[in-house]
Amino acid sequence: MADIESVLREQRVFDPPAEAAGRARVGSMEEYERLRRRAQEDRDGFWAEIASELHWHEPFERVLEWNAPDAKWFVGGKTNIAYNCIDRHLSGARRDKPAIEWVGEPGDRRTLTYAELYAEVAKFSNALESLGIERGDRVAIYMPMVPEAAIAMLACARIGATHSVVFGGFSAEALADRIRDAGAKAVITADGGFRAGKVVPLKQNVDQAVAKAPVDHVVVLRRCENDIAWTAGRDSWWHELTGGASADHEAPALDSEHPLYILYTSGTTGKPKGILHTTGGYMVGTYYTTKLVFDMQDDDVYWCTADVGWVTGHSYVVYGPLANGATTLMYEGAPTYPEPDRLWKIVEDYKVSIFYTAPTAIRALHRAGDEWPKRRDLSSLRLLGTVGEPINPEAWMWYRETIGGGRCPIVDTWWQTETGAIMISPLPGATPTKPGSCTKPLPGIQADVVDRQGNSVGTDEGGYLVVREPWPSMLRTVYGDHERFEKTYFSEIPGFYFAGDSARRDADGYFWVMGRVDDVINISGHRLSTMEVESALVSHDKVVEAAVVGRPDEIKGQAIVGFVTPKKGLEPDEELARELMQHVVVQIGALARPAEIRFAEALPKTRSGKIMRRLLKDVAAGADSKGDTTTLEDGSVLDRLAAERGYEE
Ligand code: ATP
Ligand code: MG
DSSP: OOOHHHHHHTTOOBOOOHHHHHHOSSOSHHHHHHHHHHHHHOHHHHHHHHHTTSOOSBOOSEEEEEETTEEEEEETOEEOHHHHHTGGGSSSGGGGSEEEEEEOTTSOEEEEEHHHHHHHHHHHHHHHHHTTOOTTOEEEEEOOSSHHHHHHHHHHHHHTOEEEEOOTTSOHHHHHHHHHHHTOSEEEEESOEEETTEEEOHHHHHHHHHHHSOOSEEEEEOSSOOOOOOOTTTEEEHHHHHHTSOSOOOOOOEETTSEEEEEEOOOSSSSOOEEEEEHHHHHHHHHHHHHHHSOOOTTOEEEEOOOTTSHHHIIIIIIHHHHTTOEEEEEOSOTTSSSTTHHHHHHHHHTOOEEEEOHHHHHHHHHHOTHHHHTSOOTTOOEEEEOSSOOOHHHHHHIIIIITTTTSOEEEOBOOTTTOSOOBOOOTTTOOBOTTOOBSBOTTOOEEEEOTTSOBOOTTOOEEEEEOSOOTTOOOEETTOHHHHHHHHHTTTTTSEEEEEEEEEOTTOOEEEEEEGGGOEEETTEEEOHHHHHHHHHTSTTEEEEEEEEEEETTTEEEEEEEEEEOTTOOOOHHHHHHHHHHHHHHTOGGGOOSEEEEOSSOOBBTTSOBOHHHHHHHHTTOOOOSOOTTBSOTHHHHHHHHSOEEEO
16 A cells, blocks of 8 residues: 555645546546536536436526525426436336345345336325325435335425435434424334344334324335334335335426425534425436536446435435436445445445445444455446545545555545535546545536635635535525525625635645634644644554544643544553654644544544534533534443543643
8 A cells, every 4th residue: 555644745646547537528637627617607508508418397497596695596497306317217228227226234135227216116106195295295204225215205306295314323302303393294214224233213213203293194114024113094004005006107397496305414513404405406416416426327336325314315326326327226234234344245246336435434444454345356446436524645545545446536525415416526537636635626616715705715725615606406595494594604705605614725726625614723823624633643553533623722722632543452542642743743743733632432423424523622621512412423422532531742
């Protein structure tokens, strides 16, 4: 493996392999620049052209109506996203192509061709309608990662019911909050799902949730055959509802701005927001980005490991790939069950060509040891992707070399629940990549790094990540709280969409996301990114994961506290703490020297696997945590951290 320190020191750039460039839709930076300029000079024409590749029941009259912060895209157009994801592919060779390849945790498998997916979605659409679910109603989906999760989403979208998918790992309490906030009329769930060899009691959680936030209907898929309670009149079995239903359903024409779904953000920075996406723009955005960023081809086997409970699962497990007529793989269970090569075995079994996952998974699989991927044939892979957090160069290099065999480009994709689709990312056949950078905005996306007044900042100066122009898949509101929408996203920096992240742009115009705006540390007036210090810590060979926060300091304003998970089997001590402090000094400079190192078996993460630095800040300052912890994965991690001793400078 390439020596990470020299990669960083020499700021190595990895050109796209000639093979990727040769077959890609966008095969050079000249072509990228041409597209980018075209989109800038004629924004509406650019998006209209992409939209015209999809099916519209009635054509749109106008591409965009923009009364900041309110956007309407493809105005007057009528379409149906489920039609575009399924029916559109039924007339040609894709009819019998696998749409969904599915692997259950216990080892069961299913393949659904486009024709079969059509029949399942039609039946469930008819079933929902038979329950009295109508256009505009909200439906909560609380499912394991089984094909029926996608089928339920597509059926809701098809009939015009707005879905709200709630991650199956959330508690009854969190589910109740989301049912209430969205005013859901029904919940679609399963008796259970398999996770790390255990049954997750989904129906039981639903029963508790709807006791507090009542719904008219609960539809239950039989998955685990576990015992469940039953409320007659309210509960119905999926198989009974669909058993007699017709396998045909005509997709109605829905307005382009029809509410498609509500999805709550991960809760990394505070109370989750119910992000609302609408039909036409979201469809165009996910279609376009899947096609470009993954350079999706008809022979690809594509696997995004995200759960459908997150936006990545919405846009890049379900809607984007299916809109492109791709084969999308779904896996139900834990990535390391029964052994840490589970994902690599699936890649081998299905000859996966595109693999898209999160830095947290990459770090965990790295930590498990190289022997696991080495046991499997990963030669089918041609492209790797990452999303969710900034990726440390160390993890990036491991991903590239050990998983990608040094031959697969990595697309580090920056985007958010709010943006609906990828915004900043390399194009695999064109963009030279640098470990840790999401490189450049996609053609059509006017991202920038600015100061508080909205002026672009200079090269390598930190600033706020914003988007200057509307884009089709942008959120339309925070459900039920338009004021919060305006305040959070369109008031901080006048005139622009404010992402809440800080970033810098280097001399090549590459974006480096530094973390959340609130996470930037200010030491004696110098702005340091938590990401940079974390990457330095993780580049030490005894460290697997690190989170860095600032704690109040009388002299310097803030002092750095590093929370570090050491490699398995290591007994951390004062000496290691000093070694790490010195390592950061060598990597970045004396300014970045942590004042304190705390060792931890695990760091507090959201259920989507992101480090919650806001909670660590309280621990570092010795305060009780006051923040929202409803999306925290494991509450005991915080208590253990607070009890650990720290090693001070
Ligand atoms: P909340 O908004 O509730 O705090 P969240 O921001 O974690 O939760 P998501 O919408 O799932 O919810 O995550 C989007 C955020 O994830 C981005 O704002 C950014 O901070 C981070 N992120 C996503 N992809 C990348 C990436 N490739 N590089 C750096 N950061 C990323
Ligand atoms: Mg966010």
